Amino acid sequence: MAALSVQSTPAEKIKLAQISVEEFQRISKAIKEDAQRELDFTLTENSVLMFRDRLCVPSDTQLRKGVLSEAHDSPYPISSEWKWKHVTMDFVTRLPRTPSDVNAMWVVDDRLTKTAHFIPVKITYSMDEPACLYIDNVI
Template sequence: LGGATLNYPTYDKELYALVCALQTWQHYLWPKEFVIHTDHESLKHLKGQQKLNKRHARWVEFIETFPYVIKYKKGKDNVVADALSRRYTLLSTLDAKLLGFEQIKDLYDSDFDFAEIYESCSKFASGRYSRQDGFLFYENRLCVPNCSLRDLFVREAHGGGLMGHFGVAKTLQVMRDHFYWPHMIRDVERICSRCATCKQAKSKVQPNGLYTPFPIPSHPWTDISMDFVLGLPRTRAGKDSIFVVVDRFSKMAHFIACRKTDDASHIAALFIKDLALLFLIVTLSF
């Protein structure tokens, strides 16, 4: 949301989100009837509204072009779907029992970077800084004092999970989403440049010239691309990640639940089970 939409009442925001989703996926949704699950109970009465303002009338007119059924789903039963839009804010709630986090509070008072601002925020927020439960935050990002945790967080972000080790730019982006300290880029560059795994796995000789584009596929599901969505809440089946497979011709996507700890053999088995048996020929694009 942005601009005037931020001032919409809750019902309008929920309805606007539905309109945006239908606009994005309309080419896949029009042929057959589908079910819309929403955790906003008022939307289940969408078809029965008698009086509509101009904005609602315009949106409902568009929505009614689809063969849909709308069902209410309680928020507590919809936590996995919610995580798809909230995955970048999951770290905003800190578990102080995590090893080392309690010690952060004790380090603020003597830290060169944050001691003064930490003291000034003892009662009220100071500029973009604020204190919550003894932790110092800068624009909702945790301020990390000068200690070994800085290197630990950078190494964890650089690791990248199933997607391999990130470069400097991507690692810095992940870090800036959740943490803050002065000259963070300097620490990220230092740790990434000294990563033994990267030095062993990455070529020392960089290829010259322009990138060679992929050939344009002529049929659906002859060329695909793959990626992973990580850091989601764990389901009852123990799944906490999504294996995404996209057809480069039609842009149609398949989403397969998996675990972050799954190795290549498990991912290959999921691919064969869900996709390779469904399509006769698949050319992998890397």
């Protein structure tokens, strides 16, 4: 019989840790009272404190190691909203034509998951075809 265990996500662990930091609580309260607009701090809809779209992680060595380990050792992104900020794309053209008439390579680099996708394409593709290729090969 298989066992199922529920574990907190890194964002949930950070949210719980933020509660114990007095400075974070002061900033969160100021944001809720609309007095903290000018300092680039925000609260997510789940009340997680952010600074310039980045999580505010308390100075807890064990928590930080856990978050870094999760981000770097997992084959999956921590949060889908972060994934799109770390994807770069480029086309390598003027390649020798293959028997299947492919003459370019589309390189999609995902720095968050540390993966690169090399997708053979034709330079004559319309904009619809790369979108379908992206869904088929990357997502």
